[in-house]
Amino acid sequence: MATCPLLFLFFFSLNQLQAYNISPNLSGFGAVVTDLDITALLQEPDSEATAAKLKAQLHKHKYLHITNNPALPWEDQLSFVELFGLPYDESLHVNRAKNPVEKDPRVAVFSNDPNFGLTSVGVEGFHSDGNVVPIPHAANFLYCEQAVAGGDTDLAPLRDVYRLLKENEEVDGEESKFDIDRMNFVSAHVEGLSQPLTYNHPNTGEKTMFFGLGSLSGLYTLDGAPMTQEETDRVTFRIQQAIDKTKISHKWTSGDLLIMDNLAVAHRASPGTQDLSAGTRIMRRVTLSGENVLRRRGDISSQVEYPKRCGEKVCLVSLQKVLDYTPGTGDFLKVSRAGDMCRYHLDSSADVARINTLEKGRLGRELVEEVGSPHWMGGRKEGTGKDLIIDWSFGLEGGDFDGTDEYVSTGTPYPWHQPSGQPNDCDGPGSEPCLFIGEGGGFFDFACEKKDWEGGRTPGPEITWSDGVRRMYNVEIMCEIEKDVVIRAAEAERKNSYEGKDRFVNGDGGDDVELDKVSGEL
Numbered sequence: 001m002a003t004c005p006l007l008f009l010f011f012f013s014l015n016q017l018q019a020y021n022i023s024p025n026l027s028g029f030g031a032v033v034t035d036l037d038i039t040a041l042l043q044e045p046d047s048e049a050t051a052a053k054l055k056a057q058l059h060k061h062k063y064l065h066i067t068n069n070p071a072l073p074w075e076d077q078l079s080f081v082e083l084f085g086l087p088y089d090e091s092l093h094v095n096r097a098k099n100p101v102e103k104d105p106r107v108a109v110f111s112n113d114p115n116f117g118l119t120s121v122g123v124e125g126f127h128s129d130g131n132v133v134p135i136p137h138a139a140n141f142l143y144c145e146q147a148v149a150g151g152d153t154d155l156a157p158l159r160d161v162y163r164l165l166k167e168n169e170e171v172d173g174e175e176s177k178f179d180i181d182r183m184n185f186v187s188a189h190v191e192g193l194s195q196p197l198t199y200n201h202p203n204t205g206e207k208t209m210f211f212g213l214g215s216l217s218g219l220y221t222l223d224g225a226p227m228t229q230e231e232t233d234r235v236t237f238r239i240q241q242a243i244d245k246t247k248i249s250h251k252w253t254s255g256d257l258l259i260m261d262n263l264a265v266a267h268r269a270s271p272g273t274q275d276l277s278a279g280t281r282i283m284r285r286v287t288l289s290g291e292n293v294l295r296r297r298g299d300i301s302s303q304v305e306y307p308k309r310c311g312e313k314v315c316l317v318s319l320q321k322v323l324d325y326t327p328g329t330g331d332f333l334k335v336s337r338a339g340d341m342c343r344y345h346l347d348s349s350a351d352v353a354r355i356n357t358l359e360k361g362r363l364g365r366e367l368v369e370e371v372g373s374p375h376w377m378g379g380r381k382e383g384t385g386k387d388l389i390i391d392w393s394f395g396l397e398g399g400d401f402d403g404t405d406e407y408v409s410t411g412t413p414y415p416w417h418q419p420s421g422q423p424n425d426c427d428g429p430g431s432e433p434c435l436f437i438g439e440g441g442g443f444f445d446f447a448c449e450k451k452d453w454e455g456g457r458t459p460g461p462e463i464t465w466s467d468g469v470r471r472m473y474n475v476e477i478m479c480e481i482e483k484d485v486v487i488r489a490a491e492a493e494r495k496n497s498y499e500g501k502d503r504f505v506n507g508d509g510g511d512d513v514e515l516d517k518v519s520g521e522l
């Protein structure tokens with residue numbers, strides 16, 4: 001096992017990126033960020049790395065309340081969002097008016113006074129932004145230039161709303177039972193535009209929802225077929241009931257910036273936001289463009305989204321491009337959760353890869369080299385604690401098959417037991433049951449969960465990559481999937497392209513909408 005003291009320096013070095021403090025709310029929903037001067041951050045050389053860290057924390061906490069940025073220029077708000085990705089052009093919204101105070105189509109200004117901004121925006125009902133466009137926004141950055149008493153923005157955690165709805169679904173009995181997992185939200189503003197009412201968040205894998213209540217809702221669909229007004233009303237009523245049990249009200253202070261994960265949080269401007277008697281309320285919003293259509297499952301045929309290597313029977317697939325793990329931040333997933341991510345993104349037959357044959361070892365190494373970051377592969381846990389048995393038999397230095405397809409090493413039976421110099425490699429035999437493939441196809445072992453140690457909390461193994469820089473990683477997931485499934489997906493993709501139809505699909509059983517039909521109205 002490796003020695004550890006030198007690694008303290010590296011951990012502290014990584015921590016120097018954290019030019020702010022973050023405190024999760026006791027409720028588990030949201031976090032408060034202090035000591036983050038956005039204008040100053042824009043001048044720092046590591047501003048993109050800080051934004052990447054904030055993005056990972058946003059997905060973890062659902063919304064970030066950044067305090068104390070008084071008189072933040074709109075240009076700086078826009079530049080800040082650009083660190084995260086592409087700001088959305090607000091003028092593309094079909095149901096959006098414009099106001100002369102808006103200096104840039106990417107920066108919307110809201111107020112309770114039409115002389116200072118657009119009025120009555122976001123009061124229709126709880127919603128996620130971007131409910132009139134095919135690809136909903138990834139996040140919204142709402143800045144409070146001037147707060148008034150009672151001008152709250154209400155927020156609802158969609159994961160909890162979903163959970164409550166499913167619980168009630170089970171206890172309400174047959175007569176009132178409805179299955180939200182088979183329904184689509186339908187826009188009242190754009191004909192034919194719908195989104196899966198429930199889906200898995202593309203970055204976290206958690207169950208979440210997409211809807212716009214009140215006047216934003218058209219008639220929902222069930223298995224692609226239109227529902228009646230009465231049926232739709234019953235669903236939206238239930239959603240509102242669940243929201244009422246989980247929502248919080250954010251009371252603004254001038255200089256606040258709220259970043260919401262638009263796919264994890266529904267929001268609404270409370271009635272008090274339009275009340276002029278308390279003074280003039282001024283808010284600025286920049287939204288971060290979404291990157292993918294919402295799907296109940298991804299499209300495995302995409303090599304861009306899912307780099308893969310296929311052997312005779314199986315394909316190994318990387319989830320690196322669809323997860324937002326950032327060096328030095330966040331959690332990495334447990335074996336069971338990682339398996340869920342594989343099934344969500346790929347296919348119901350997919351699971352965390354187990355490199356137990358020579359062929360899979362070769363494929364794994366090739367995939368790691370292509371993607372350029374380490375990947376972990378779930379060990380098979382049997383029992384708990386000291387009884388933990390990891391079913392790994394692939395060795396790097398000699399060995400043979402045992403009559404099945406299991407490879408038994410005779411050279412170095414467990415190459416990951418060699419000193420790797422990572423902080424997780426300090427607890428002795430049996431303490432590091434998770435394995436990953438790193439630079440050069442080398443194997444390393446580490447604890448499956450992040451843990452406390454003298455230097456702080458480890459998000460994952462620490463290794464040196466080809467550029468000579470030593471980094472701490474949240475290790476990416478490598479999935480194993482049947483080769484036939486990948487071939488079928490690719491054939492379906494080819495067939496689609498032969499038909500010459502440019503379509504986007506709103507999830508399993510959802511309504512397909514021809515893209516040109518929608519885009520013409522945006």
Ligand SMILES: [Fe+2]
Nearest residue numbers: 122128129267
């Ligand atoms: Fe909104």
